[in-house]
Amino acid sequence: MIRLLSLVLVVTFSSYASGSTLLILGDSLSAGYQMPIEKAWPSLLSQSLQEKGKNVTVINASISGDTSGNGLMRLPLLLQKHKPDTVLIELGANDGLRGFPLKVLQSNLSTIVRKIREEGSKPILMQIHVLPNYGKRYTAAFSKVYPTISNSDGVPLIPFFLEKVVTKPEWMMPDGLHPTEHAQPWIAEFVASQISEYL
Known part of the structure; x- marks a missing residue:
């Protein structure tokens, strides 16, 4: 048992040592x-990246219902604990659903x-897009927040995976907001193709 545990620790350490770590901060x-x-x-992403020649340990730090403010509050401890090489930020949908001021989201x-x-x-x-619950003007302004940050802060911006998923009704839950289990492998492959060059 001790030898088996030692082997697991060695394999885990080797994986961290030879590859990189990706933290997903999402909702x-x-x-x-x-x-x-x-x-x-996110649980399937490591395999998708490996198929593209990237040895990446994926840590999913996403929590349902999180806003950008929630993510910001949790971030310092996550960075200290996991020390990731890269962080994928998937936040903002809940800000939009609640009609939060866009200046707060951008900040x-x-x-x-x-x-x-x-x-x-x-x-x-x-990139995140939201339903036009608060009118076209808010929706359009919301979407512009992301390229604005990308340009001003020099951060890579990848497309919103849900744009492709919503075209397939069988991939969406009845709430019209969340992808089903059947959509997850495609999302993993899509995200892997978008971020691999940055890892």
Whole structure:
């Protein structure tokens, strides 16, 4: 038993030593909403990246319901604990659903980017779009927050995976907001193709 445990520790250490670590800071879209966590796309992402020649340990720090403010509050401890090489930021949908001021969203995301860099990690931002619950003007302005941060802060911006998923009704839950378990492998492959060049 002791020899087996030692072997596991050696393999785990080797994986960390020879590869890189990716932290996913997200909400229910990444947290495996209403499904086993091992079925969620972040759990499948490491394999998708490995197929692209990237040895990456993926840490899913996503929590359903989190806003950009929640993510910002949790970030320092996550960076200290995991010391990731890269952080994928998938936040903002809940800010939009609650009609939060866009200045708050932009400030939170920019601060998240800055704190990630201060710890020596590389940030990657995912574009988020929201339903037009608060009118076309708010929806359009919301979407512009992400390229604005990308340009002003020099952070890579990758497309929102849900844009492709919503075109397949069988991939969406009845709430019209969350992807089903069947969509997760495709999302993992999509995200892997978008971020591999930055890892």
